[in-house]
Amino acid sequence: MRLNKPLTLAISALLLGSSFVSAAPLETIDMQTYIAQSPTDADYQQIDWISVQDIAKQLPAKPIHVGLDIDDTMLFSSPxxxxxxxKYSPNSYDYLKNQDFWNEASTGLDQYSIPKQAALDVVNMHLKRGDTVYFVTGRWAPEGKETLTTEIRELFPEQYRDQIQPVVFAGGLEKEKQLKAADITVFYGDSDADITSAQHVGAKGIRFLRNAQSTYTPMPQAGKYGEPVLINSNY
Incomplete structure (x- = not known):
């Protein structure tokens, strides 16, 4: 069979392109696209949805103390x-009781965590108001120098970083004592305990949606305690 010149050129170009594809290095995974595959608003019924703008309108004029959970709230930290x-317990969750893991977790591993855009928007809103921001986490404190505070502060404009307090490591204990001690007015979190802890100390709890790809399962029921839920907070 005789090929005409245009077809011959097309086949040559295809073969040449294939050789470049095979020689090219493998692309890295786009984690932003990966974690965006999360539940939509339609998956949740009868919820008091709230936006960052709504929250700002409801806040008092004077600066307040606000708090945020870290894992699945400020950061998508499933990595x-x-x-x-x-590394520590492939067939169980015993690694969560292993101090060696916690020594690693908050001393550099969060370079692989992804900041949630909803959290960035919320914190920036509070910082611009002059609010003091506390990050209260259920992680155990590492025995070495923690880097988590610095990593979080560097997500925000330099002029506001002094308003962000050092991370409070609750160490598996209830967060209520930490929230009360910090005089928290509004607390954001993804877990049931985040919301109930806030409510028990008289603070307003606002729910963040947990991303569908989170390793922290089962998923909690957003709005379970009548709390408002931040729109698009699953990413």
Whole structure:
């Protein structure tokens, strides 16, 4: 069979392109696209949805103390916990009781965590108001110098970083004492305990949606305690 010149050129171009594809290095995974595959608003019924703008309008004029959970609220940190499970207890969750894991978790591993855009928007809103921001986490404190505070502060404009307090490590204890001690007015979190802890100390709890790809399962029921839920907070 005789090929005409245009077809011959097309086939040559295809073969040449294929050789470049095979020689090219493998692309890295786009985690932002990966974690965006999360539940939509339609998956949740009868919820008091709230936006960052709504929250800002409801806040008092004077600066307040606000708090945020870290894992699945400020950060999509499942890469940290997936790593820990594979390294220390592949067949169980015993790694969560292993101080060696916690020594690693908050001393550099969060370079692989992804900041949630909803959290960035919320914190920036509070910082611009002059509010003091506390990050209260259920993680155990590492025995070495923690880097988590610095990593979080560097997510925000330099002129506001002094308003962000050092991370409070609750160490598996109830967060109520930490919230009360910090005089928290509004607390953001993804877990049931985040919301109930806030409510028990008289603070307003606002729910963040947990991303569908989170390793922290089962998923909690957003709005379970009548709390408002931040729109699009699953990413």
């Amino acid at each position: 940290v916990f997936y790593y820990g499970k594979q």
